[in-house]
Amino acid sequence: xxxxxQKISIQVRVNGKLHSREVEPRLLLVEFIREExxxxxxxxxxxxxxxxACTVLMNGAAVKSCTVFAVQADGAELTTVEGLEKDGExxxxxxxxxxxxxxxxxYCTPGLMLSAMQLLDDNxxxxxxxxxxxxxxxxxxxxxxxxxxxxxxxxxxxxxxSSHGD
Amino acid sequence: MYPQAFTYHRAxxxxxxxxxxxxxxxxxxxxxxxxxxxxxxxxxxxxPTHLVDLNFIQGVSYIQQEDDALHFGALARHAEIEKxxxxxxxxxxxxxxxxxxxxQVRNRGTIGGSIAEADPSGDWATVLLTLSCEVRCAGLTGxxxxxxxxxxKDAYTTALSPNELVSEIVVKIPQENSGSAYLxxxxxxxxxxTASAAVQLTVDGDRCKEIAITVGCVGLLPIRVPQAEAAxxxxxxxxxxxxxxxxxxxxxADPQSDMRGSADYKRQLVGALVKRAMEAALQRARGQQVExxxxxx
Numbered sequence: 503x504x505x506x507x508q509k510i511s512i513q514v515r516v517n518g519k520l521h522s523r524e525v526e527p528r529l530l531l532v533e534f535i536r537e538e539x540x541x542x543x544x545x546x547x548x549x550x551x552x553x554x555a556c557t558v559l560m561n562g563a564a565v566k567s568c569t570v571f572a573v574q575a576d577g578a579e580l581t582t583v584e585g586l587e588k589d590g591e592x593x594x595x596x597x598x599x600x601x602x603x604x605x606x607x608x609y610c611t612p613g614l615m616l617s618a619m620q621l622l623d624d625n626x627x628x629x630x631x632x633x634x635x636x637x638x639x640x641x642x643x644x645x646x647x648x649x650x651x652x653x654x655x656x657x658x659x660x661x662x663x664s665s666h667g668d
Numbered sequence: 669m670y671p672q673a674f675t676y677h678r679a680x681x682x683x684x685x686x687x688x689x690x691x692x693x694x695x696x697x698x699x700x701x702x703x704x705x706x707x708x709x710x711x712x713x714x715x716p717t718h719l720v721d722l723n724f725i726q727g728v729s730y731i732q733q734e735d736d737a738l739h740f741g742a743l744a745r746h747a748e749i750e751k752x753x754x755x756x757x758x759x760x761x762x763x764x765x766x767x768x769x770x771x772q773v774r775n776r777g778t779i780g781g782s783i784a785e786a787d788p789s790g791d792w793a794t795v796l797l798t799l800s801c802e803v804r805c806a807g808l809t810g811x812x813x814x815x816x817x818x819x820x821k822d823a824y825t826t827a828l829s830p831n832e833l834v835s836e837i838v839v840k841i842p843q844e845n846s847g848s849a850y851l852x853x854x855x856x857x858x859x860x861x862t863a864s865a866a867v868q869l870t871v872d873g874d875r876c877k878e879i880a881i882t883v884g885c886v887g888l889l890p891i892r893v894p895q896a897e898a899a900x901x902x903x904x905x906x907x908x909x910x911x912x913x914x915x916x917x918x919x920x921a922d923p924q925s926d927m928r929g930s931a932d933y934k935r936q937l938v939g940a941l942v943k944r945a946m947e948a949a950l951q952r953a954r955g956q957q958v959e960x961x962x963x964x965x
Binding site for chain 2: 508510526527528530549550551552553554557560563564565566568569570571573574617620621635636638639640
């Protein structure tokens with residue numbers, strides 16, 4: 503029988519803040535984020551690696567946090583939706599989702615915004631096809647996606663224009 | 669959904685992983701990308717008592733060229749292969765890596781894990797069977813190398829012994845004037861394909877010198893179509909001959925009816941995919957830049 507009580511020490515930096523915890527190996531990363539760290543912006547949707555509602559960035563790469571064990575994130579840097587806002591200012595992606603009506607019920611939105619983050623980190627000026635491919639792992643059952651595409655295009659344009667001065 | 673409780677082990681090297689497998693016995697499983705294993709564990713279809721995590725081993729996710737072959741460390745992730753200029757030397761590898769599931773899954777999933785799982789609906793085996801591909805396996809006493817066709821035994825079954833793991837995939841770069849393409853039909857990005865086809869060919873002037881055709885998701889293993897290959901070798905690839913190759917692929921396919929479609933439907937589909945993959949491979953062999961992407965329902 504496995505030792506049910508096995509606990510593993512992990513250190514994870516989430517939105518810039520370092521957290522140390524003892525976790526059971528079977529604890530999923532999404533549950534670690536929600537239950538242990540009480541960051542409930544990351545959602546559990548299908549819980550079967552399909553819908554992408556649980557998407558977070560792990561060392562800059564979008565992952566479905568329902569399909570990673572918390573112990574695997576030991577030493578990693580995570581970004582969740584709570585990490586997008588800076589100094590009381592919404593991130594351009596957050597702002598664009600609002601301005602473009604890129605959400606209705608909002609359940610899928612945190613995951614979609616983090617997939618958009620990875621896309622725009624890799625490619626400042628994505629075309630329609632690249633946007634579609636980048637969010638193909640995120641399911642939205644309300645919007646029909648058109649306003650989500652618009653939101654990501656709008657955010658990309660905004661981020662390009664504000665980085666001109668750099 | 670929580671998996672059943674298990675004991676977690678972090679391997680420090682491939683050798684260490686093999687040692688752990690031998691010590692822990694039957695209840696132990698390896699954790700690479702985890703994109704198939706973790707969902708199976710959550711559904712309690714897989715209930716390992718020990719999990720050996722390979723993700724903290726250093727230096728096992730390389731993608732490099734040595735002479736006329738590309739070497740992929742077992743933990744090379746699909747997304748890394750998709751973006752690698754080295755892997756792009758064999759265009760069909762990029763078609764495959766870029767089309768697996770979605771961004772999130774590609775960021776985690778590994779080529780070694782995919783080959784070792786031998787899922788009949790997986791992508792890598794279908795593609796790699798059209799190439800000269802060796803699977804290096806690490807065990808307690810060293811390494812051995814197997815042809816991919818010897819490595820794959822049956823659905824979810826490989827030649828790996830209980831204390832062995834995949835360490836490297838080696839793919840020979842095809843000769844000049846070669847082209848290849850991989851196409852799948854999918855209902856949505858995150859799901860497995862309904863059917864897929866991979867074509868690797870070499871042209872000599874306007875004739876087909878060498879060709880390999882494999883169809884995927886339409887049998888317990890990916891299926892090579894030697895009848896079609898033999899009929900095309902040395903020939904001009906006319907639309908009529910391409911159509912006959914598609915027919916041969918339909919005949920060779922051995923699909924099962926399931927929620928993705930009936931056996932008849934998949935048979936029709938796989939022929940159409942072979943045709944499109946051949947056309948794209950031919951254009952690429954002639955030096956044209958052709959973007960290939962999966963077809964979504």
